[in-house]
Structure formats: C-alpha cells, structure tokens
Amino acid sequence: MRFLTRGGRSPKPRASLRRHRAARPLLLGLSLLFVGTLYAALTPAAPSSAEGATDQQLVAQGKNLFAVNCASCHGLNAEGLAQQGAPSLTNVGAAAVDFQVRTGRMPMANPLAQAPRKENVFTDDEIAALAAYVASLGDGPGIPTEDQYNPAGLSPEDVARGGELFRTNCSACHNFKGAGGALPNGLVAPSLQESTPREVYEALRTGPGQMPVFAPGAVPDEDVKSIIGYLEQVNATPSAGLTLGGLGPVSEGFWAWVVGIGGLVLFAVWIASRGARA
Ligand code: HEC
Numbered sequence: 001m002r003f004l005t006r007g008g009r010s011p012k013p014r015a016s017l018r019r020h021r022a023a024r025p026l027l028l029g030l031s032l033l034f035v036g037t038l039y040a041a042l043t044p045a046a047p048s049s050a051e052g053a054t055d056q057q058l059v060a061q062g063k064n065l066f067a068v069n070c071a072s073c074h075g076l077n078a079e080g081l082a083q084q085g086a087p088s089l090t091n092v093g094a095a096a097v098d099f100q101v102r103t104g105r106m107p108m109a110n111p112l113a114q115a116p117r118k119e120n121v122f123t124d125d126e127i128a129a130l131a132a133y134v135a136s137l138g139d140g141p142g143i144p145t146e147d148q149y150n151p152a153g154l155s156p157e158d159v160a161r162g163g164e165l166f167r168t169n170c171s172a173c174h175n176f177k178g179a180g181g182a183l184p185n186g187l188v189a190p191s192l193q194e195s196t197p198r199e200v201y202e203a204l205r206t207g208p209g210q211m212p213v214f215a216p217g218a219v220p221d222e223d224v225k226s227i228i229g230y231l232e233q234v235n236a237t238p239s240a241g242l243t244l245g246g247l248g249p250v251s252e253g254f255w256a257w258v259v260g261i262g263g264l265v266l267f268a269v270w271i272a273s274r275g276a277r278a
C-alpha cells in the first residue's frame with residue numbers, strides 16, 4: 001500500500017487527488033460502492049421472499065438426493081414400494097427423515113432386516129434437504145428446536161419425574177436404564193446409550209419401526225424433556241462394578257444369590273470331601 005503512505009518516498013499522488021484531504025477516503029468509498037453495485041447487479045435477482053426461495057432450493061436439492069439414495073426402495077415420489085417393504089413417506093414429516101438418516105438407519109442396506117443404528121453417511125445440509133423434500137409432500141412432525149429437547153436447566157425433580165415416565169412408558173421395551181432388550185419375532189429395542197436428545201425427541205414423535213408414536217397429547221414436550229434429562233443422567237453415570245448390562249437390581253440380586261450360594265455350596269462340598277478322606 002505504498003500508494004497510501006504519505007511522505008516523500010512514496011510516488012507522488014496525482015495532483016487532482018491531492019487537492020482535498022477527503023479525496024482519498026471519498027475515492028475509496030466510491031470504489032467500494034461501485035464494486036458493491038456491480039456485485040448486486042451480477043448476482044441472481046434476490047427473490048421477494050428470500051426464505052421461501054431457499055426452502056424451494058432445499059426441497060429441489062432434497063428431491064435429487066432422494067432420487068439417488070432412497071427412491072430404489074421408497075419410489076421416485078416417496079410413495080412407497082410394496083415389493084421392497086418400504087413404506088410411503090408422504091406423511092412421516094421432517095422429523096422422521098432427520099431421525100432415520102441421522103441414526104444411520106436410512107438408507108437401509110437390507111430392507112428385510114430391522115434397520116440397525118449405523119454410521120450416518122450424509123452431511124447436515126443434505127439431511128436438511130432430504131427432510132425438507134419429504135416434509136413438502138404432506139403432514140408430519142417437524143424437526144424439533146433445541147429448546148424442545150435440550151434438558152439443560154432441568155431441576156433434579158424434573159429428572160426424577162423423567163425417570164418415572166421412562167419406567168412407565170419405555171422400560172418395558174428398552175429396559176429401565178435404556179440398555180435395550182429383545183422383542184418378539186427376533187426384533188430388538190436398541191440401547192439408548194448413544195441416542196442424542198434430538199434423536200430421543202424424534203423417536204417419540206415418529207415411532208420408528210415397532211416403537212409406538214408418543215404424540216404431544218399423551219406426552220407433552222416438557223415430559224419428553226424430563227425423559228431426556230433422565231436418560232442423559234443414566235448415560236453419564238458410570239456404572240459401578242459389574243452391572244450385567246444394567247439388568248437391574250432384581251437380576252443383579254439374583255446373580256448375587258447364584259454366585260454367593262453357589263460358592264457356599266462348593267465350599268461345603270470341598271469340606272465334605274476332606275472329611276470323607278480323613
Ligand atoms: C433398501 C431399501 C431402502 C432404502 C435404500 C431406503 N429406505 Fe427408508 N425404509 C425402508 C424400509 C424397509 C423401511 C421400514 C423399516 C422400518 O420401519 O424400520 C423404511 C423406513 C423409512 C422411514 C420411516 C418411515 C416411518 O414410517 O417413520 C423413513 C423416514 C425413511 N425410510 C427414509 C429414507 C430415506 C430418506 C432414504 C434415503 C436416504 C431411505 N429411507 C432409503 C427401506 C429403504
């Protein structure tokens with residue numbers, strides 16, 4: 001920027017520019033204005049509703065991603081393909097897509113088996129596009145906002161209530177610590193140890209696979225948050241010693257009996273055998 005430095009060694013600015021002290025800042029301002037106008041003129045016309053247009057772009061991008069990654073099973077218009085066992089997605093909503101893709105369940109590798117949780121292969125933007133496309137097809141729960149699922153700030157009472165709600169509504173399938181469990185017909189209710197708060201919220205509202213839907217009428221948002229708070233607490237607490245997969249105090253007590261009494265029996269047998277020899 002030698003041009004801008006004042007003083008004898010820099011090349012002499014043109015006389016016309018030197019005439020006024022404000023000339024340089026003014027020139028700079030004018031060039032900025034010129035570049036700005038040029039930029040505005042060359043970029044595509046801004047739509048009247050910027051948000052509406054980005055939505056449309058997102059939906060279009062999602063439709064393309066869907067055609068490549070999902071249509072082979074769900075059909076080109078997400079109408080579902082019976083021969084693939086893949087359901088129609090017209091009314092599943094953005095939350096179902098967000099959940100299924102984020103947890104790596106979709107795209108499925110084997111449509112005949114229960115979709116397992118696996119590595120997600122899409123970026124956040126791609127998931128948003130897929131979700132926007134499916135949401136554009138019909139009704140269904142939207143992607144929750146953070147204040148709907150973030151359990152930060154819950155009181156210990158809220159979390160305790162979440163534990164109660166979990167035992168009433170979820171533990172029959174997922175076990176009382178969310179460790180997961182077997183269901184009839186070879187299906188499993190997965191462990192919830194890796195589930196993020198957002199995924200738990202979405203699972204409740206969309207009911208993946210054999211899981212029932214828990215609608216806001218039955219389990220309002222603040223109850224969902226309490227359940228999430230409980231799960232976060234359980235997942236954060238390192239289990240002390242041998243937990244047997246969090247099978248619970250009943251079965252842990254049972255194993256204590258088996259091992260404890262078994263040990264005593266063995267000891268008695270050993271004593272008896274010594275007595276017999278003597
Ligand atoms: C190999 C076949 C296959 C592919 C590919 C596939 N799906 Fe699926 N999808 C299925 C089947 C089968 C189910 C039902 C399984 C279930 O409910 O657990 C399903 C279920 C879903 C659901 C849950 C619907 C509901 O009722 O809640 C969503 C959402 C979904 N798929 C989205 C997608 C998206 C998005 C893609 C592409 C990224 C995709 N799927 C790719 C076979 C497939």
Ligand code: HEC
Pocket residue numbers: 103105114115117166169170171172173174183187188189190191192194195196199200203204208209210211212214227
């Ligand atoms: C009838 C049994 C059943 C009940 C009750 C149930 N679930 Fe589920 N849940 C399932 C099954 C089965 C799946 C796996 C779905 C699939 O095949 O993709 C699942 C999946 C989930 C997942 C996704 C786990 C992952 O892989 O990240 C979450 C989170 C979840 N359930 C939370 C809950 C909560 C919280 C409740 C109680 C409000 C609940 N579930 C009640 C059966 C159940």
